[in-house]
Amino acid sequence: MKNYSKQREEILEVLKSSCTHPTAEEIYIALKASKKASSKSTSRSTVYRNLGMLEEGSEIKRISVHDGPDRYDYFKKPHNHVICKICGKVADFEYDFRAVQVMDAISEDTDMEVTMDSITIEGTCSSCKR
Amino acid sequence: MKNYSKQREEILEVLKSSCTHPTAEEIYIALKASKKASSKSTSRSTVYRNLGMLEEGSEIKRISVHDGPDRYDYFKKPHNHVICKICGKVADFEYDFRAVQVMDAISEDTDMEVTMDSITIEGTCSSCKR
C-alpha cells in the first residue's frame, strides 16, 4: 500500500536541500528545472499527491499561509515557524512550547487537545516592515 | 474613503452574535436566511469585500484553516485560537503569550517581529479524537 517512487524521493530531496519552505508550485518548477529537456518531468498532481503522503508520514510539515498557497518544510526535528503576514515568508525558530504552562487555559476554555510541538506564529519580516 | 454601508453593519452583526467562527459562505447564507423573500440579499462578493475591510480595520480577525475556507471572528478583546486539524473547528482560549520569554529565540533565529497577542495553535477536538 505504499511503494517506492522516484518522484517522491526527488520531492523529499528538494525539501531537504531547501531552506525557503517552498510551495507545491515551486517544488514542481524546481523538479522541472533539474530535468534535461529530453526526459519528461514530474507532473503537478504527482507533486501534490506525494506531498500529501509525506505529510501523512510526518516526514514533512505543511504550513498554511494567510494569503497564498501552502508551504512545505522538511521535518528533521521539532521546531516552530514565524510567518510574515504581509509577504508570507516563513522562518524557523527553536523554542519548546511544551514548557509553557498554557495547557490549563486551553483545557479550561476548549475541548481541544494540543501537542505544542510545532507552533506557527504570525509576524512581520524586516523587509515588509519598511 | 469609507462610507457607511448597511451590508457591512449586518455582516459585523452576524459575527458579533456568533460563536462558531463562521466562514464567508456561512455568513452569506445567514444573511440570505434573515431576509424576507421579497428583498434581495447581500451578494457573496460584498461579503468578502466587507470582511476584508473589517479585518483591515481590526474589527474582526481572519483565521486560516489548514483544509478549508478561512474563518472569521469578532475581535472584542485579545484572545487565541485552537483549531482542529481534522475538522477545522475553532475554539477561543485566553492566555497572554506576551508573558512567555520567547522573543529572544525568535529574534535570534529569524528577522521577524511578532506581537504574540493572538496566536493560533493546531489541535484535535474531542469528537475528532474518537
Place this chain on the structure above:
DNA sequence: GCCAAAATTAGGAATCATTCCTAATTTTAA
C-alpha cells in the same frame, strides 16, 4: 431637501490552488 462626486453594491466572470479522474507505466513479491 437636492445634487454631483465618491463609495458601495449585485452578479457573474475570472483566477488560483488543489483535487479528482483515467489510461498508461512502474513497482513489488511470489
Place this chain on the structure above:
DNA sequence: TTAAAATTAGGAATGATTCCTAATTTTGGC
C-alpha cells in the same frame, strides 16, 4: 517472469476568493 497493486502524467473539475462593470447608495455642500 508475471500479474496484481501502486503510482504516474496530464488534463478536467472543484472550491474559495478576487476582479469587473454598470447600477445604486451615501455623503457633504448648498
